[in-house]
Amino acid sequence: MSALGKVYLIGAGPGAADLITVRGARLLAQADVVLYDALVTPDMLELCAQAEKISVGKRSGQRSTAQAHINEQLVDCARRFRLVVRLKGGDPMLFGRADEELRALEAAGVEVEVVPGITTAVAAAAAAKQPLTKRGVARSVAFFTSSTAPDEPEHRSAGPAALPATDTMVQYMGGREAAATAERLLGLGRPADLPVVVVENCSRPDQRILRLPLSELAHGLEMAHGPVLVMIGEALRRRAQQGRDLPPAPGAYSV
Amino acid sequence: MSALGKVYLIGAGPGAADLITVRGARLLAQADVVLYDALVTPDMLELCAQAEKISVGKRSGQRSTAQAHINEQLVDCARRFRLVVRLKGGDPMLFGRADEELRALEAAGVEVEVVPGITTAVAAAAAAKQPLTKRGVARSVAFFTSSTAPDEPEHRSAGPAALPATDTMVQYMGGREAAATAERLLGLGRPADLPVVVVENCSRPDQRILRLPLSELAHGLEMAHGPVLVMIGEALRRRAQQGRDLPPAPGAYSV
Numbered sequence: 001m002s003a004l005g006k007v008y009l010i011g012a013g014p015g016a017a018d019l020i021t022v023r024g025a026r027l028l029a030q031a032d033v034v035l036y037d038a039l040v041t042p043d044m045l046e047l048c049a050q051a052e053k054i055s056v057g058k059r060s061g062q063r064s065t066a067q068a069h070i071n072e073q074l075v076d077c078a079r080r081f082r083l084v085v086r087l088k089g090g091d092p093m094l095f096g097r098a099d100e101e102l103r104a105l106e107a108a109g110v111e112v113e114v115v116p117g118i119t120t121a122v123a124a125a126a127a128a129k130q131p132l133t134k135r136g137v138a139r140s141v142a143f144f145t146s147s148t149a150p151d152e153p154e155h156r157s158a159g160p161a162a163l164p165a166t167d168t169m170v171q172y173m174g175g176r177e178a179a180a181t182a183e184r185l186l187g188l189g190r191p192a193d194l195p196v197v198v199v200e201n202c203s204r205p206d207q208r209i210l211r212l213p214l215s216e217l218a219h220g221l222e223m224a225h226g227p228v229l230v231m232i233g234e235a236l237r238r239r240a241q242q243g244r245d246l247p248p249a250p251g252a253y254s255v
Numbered sequence: 256m257s258a259l260g261k262v263y264l265i266g267a268g269p270g271a272a273d274l275i276t277v278r279g280a281r282l283l284a285q286a287d288v289v290l291y292d293a294l295v296t297p298d299m300l301e302l303c304a305q306a307e308k309i310s311v312g313k314r315s316g317q318r319s320t321a322q323a324h325i326n327e328q329l330v331d332c333a334r335r336f337r338l339v340v341r342l343k344g345g346d347p348m349l350f351g352r353a354d355e356e357l358r359a360l361e362a363a364g365v366e367v368e369v370v371p372g373i374t375t376a377v378a379a380a381a382a383a384k385q386p387l388t389k390r391g392v393a394r395s396v397a398f399f400t401s402s403t404a405p406d407e408p409e410h411r412s413a414g415p416a417a418l419p420a421t422d423t424m425v426q427y428m429g430g431r432e433a434a435a436t437a438e439r440l441l442g443l444g445r446p447a448d449l450p451v452v453v454v455e456n457c458s459r460p461d462q463r464i465l466r467l468p469l470s471e472l473a474h475g476l477e478m479a480h481g482p483v484l485v486m487i488g489e490a491l492r493r494r495a496q497q498g499r500d501l502p503p504a505p506g507a508y509s510v
Contacts, residue, residue, distance in 0.1 A: 013276070018276065018277040019277070020276065020277055022273040022274070022280050023271070023273040091381075093377055093380035098386040099490075102494065112384065114380075114381035116373045116380070119377060122348055122349060122371040125349075125371070126347070126369035130348070131348040131349075131354045133348070133400075134354045139400050140398065140399035140400075141349065141397065141398050142398075142421050144396070144421065163420075165417050165419055239354075241361040241362055
């Protein structure tokens, strides 16, 4: 009796249904059950019309299913179904709480495979046509989250972490927290005109791209409502002949 | 006369043909011409059987087409074809020389769109089932290249750059250069047993995964022959019940 099902942790990518990998889309079409985040779009769920779908609504700043309960649901699904998909916004291995889910599944003896996804930083760079590395200018990039992300209560009292000493910096879930980052960078002597690109609702129909200098970042973020990614660094400086597609004025959103 | 063609810079991902995005695969199937890197696999090129294919063989450490010539070829193709794909290993915006190609195309008035790809770091993390961030342990990750990459001659005399001050560090094209990184990290007081995961030929049939402590990294790299990615940090520590799929002995490659 009782071969357990196999669980696939799959990265959904930034939102657009065709920015999942071919492998991810194929597995979604074969899945018996799909447990998905709030960041996964309805379009994406059409790729698994045949599957039972379970929302495990984790989303920064919103009421969310506790991680321990998600872990239990995953193990339970592996007992009841053959092909289980855990669909996560972005990539599962970056800011995805994958460690906890992998531990729970391994402890229960469930086979797991991970399918990578497009992490929002590279999708945002593509949308803005702005490379994160640049020959002679930027050969390192850091992805980080603030110390006050709602999912990380143990960090709240620890104070801010060191800022990454990389040429390009990308702050995930960088809403109000990115204003603090800007303040710290200015305090460290980074130039006021260091380029910043903010991408809201990356790859979705309501995507917005904001370009502005570091000194204006705090103000610019007041306009953002959806999930926001903040990219900072000299590599983000606008090219001379760029901008047929984006308005040139700092502070203006493009649609 | 003469609408110029449109150029798509598309990320091929780490190698496996089904780790390209659905959007990238669809565009490949529609392309009139595809200019591809040496890191793009033959399997991937089967996705564009109908297209004219031009190898622009850039590969670290091998003789490669000069970037200026690639830029010219791109503009020339946009004059001769309707749908031009520039297919790059990994993601175009990370270590992909995209800035130079975007500038050349924009200067010629050619419309460009960027389609993100799975960057090798997240594919390697998926292959090793080892998240790059981890709650309470690692909330920042840096991707970087060494100062002596063959494509960046202007860096040769500049000496080593500052190491990124992030929880997790991922060195791209990290063959011999990663040995120097290990030495510097040990000199900075990082623990000798800091976990390192080396992934060679990520996502390909000959993929190999090596786990070892920081102090043994230099020795471990002697075994590597193909493109190598080196991941360093506490988040890479093996889980207690992991390893049904990988041999536990440090220094041993898994197949």
